[in-house]
Amino acid sequence: MTLYQQVFENNKKWVEGKLSNDKNYFQNLAAGQEPEFLYIGCSDSRVTAEEIMGLAPGQVFIHRNIANLVVNSDLNVMAVINYAVRYLKVKHIIVCGHYNCGGVKAAMIPRDMGILNPWLRNIRDVYRLHKDELNAITEESKRYNRLVELNVQEQCINIIKTAAVQQSYAQHKFPTVHGWVFDIAHGKLIDLNIDFGKALKDIQAIYNLTEKTE
Numbered sequence: 001m002t003l004y005q006q007v008f009e010n011n012k013k014w015v016e017g018k019l020s021n022d023k024n025y026f027q028n029l030a031a032g033q034e035p036e037f038l039y040i041g042c043s044d045s046r047v048t049a050e051e052i053m054g055l056a057p058g059q060v061f062i063h064r065n066i067a068n069l070v071v072n073s074d075l076n077v078m079a080v081i082n083y084a085v086r087y088l089k090v091k092h093i094i095v096c097g098h099y100n101c102g103g104v105k106a107a108m109i110p111r112d113m114g115i116l117n118p119w120l121r122n123i124r125d126v127y128r129l130h131k132d133e134l135n136a137i138t139e140e141s142k143r144y145n146r147l148v149e150l151n152v153q154e155q156c157i158n159i160i161k162t163a164a165v166q167q168s169y170a171q172h173k174f175p176t177v178h179g180w181v182f183d184i185a186h187g188k189l190i191d192l193n194i195d196f197g198k199a200l201k202d203i204q205a206i207y208n209l210t211e212k213t214e
């Protein structure tokens with residue numbers, strides 16, 4: 001049996017397993033979703049959102065792309081954030097980066113990478129914003145890890161710049177935005193402990209979108 005065929009065998013066993021625990025499992029799943037989390041992570045096959053969080057279907061709304069970027073002109077991620085905040089009313093938004101991220105690594109190599117250029121430029125912009133700190137790190141692997149962390153931090157800030165998040169927070173005191181890094185080599189989730197209150201205040205000094213125009 002090929003791995004492709006195995007997938008459908010796996011699925012059969014999974015359905016049986018779920019039903020043996022709870023015969024209404026799929027009926028309940030089909031009834032609707034009320035996830036508490038929006039997770040924005042990397043497309044990397046090693047970083048599986050629900051599995052590393054120990055959560056089940058229905059608990060996490062997910063968006064993944066190369067290097068977990070939140071780009072203002074990316075209709076996809078902006079639609080996901082808007083829907084998750086305004087309609088699903090998620091309580092937490094997580095940006096999860098990871099060490100050994102190929103996207104971040106590629107951004108550190110100064111070379112023409114075709115269609116990846118405009119995408120990686122967002123990470124190169126993070127490097128430019130933090131170049132003094134990064135250039136002071138002599139060991140390349142440490143500089144690479146730090147760029148992974150700073151990239152997460154900047155994407156959290158991009159989320160805080162959205163009208164959906166600012167308006168929801170002003171009204172309900174949620175969602176809060178968190179930055180995490182998944183340390184692949186040890187399997188650990190690291191919370192970067194971003195100070196959401198301070199970040200929101202700093203951002204709103206320039207990008208305050210809580211008021212709508214008439």
Ligand code: CO
Pocket residue numbers: 042043044066067068098100101102103104
């Ligand atoms: Co990655």
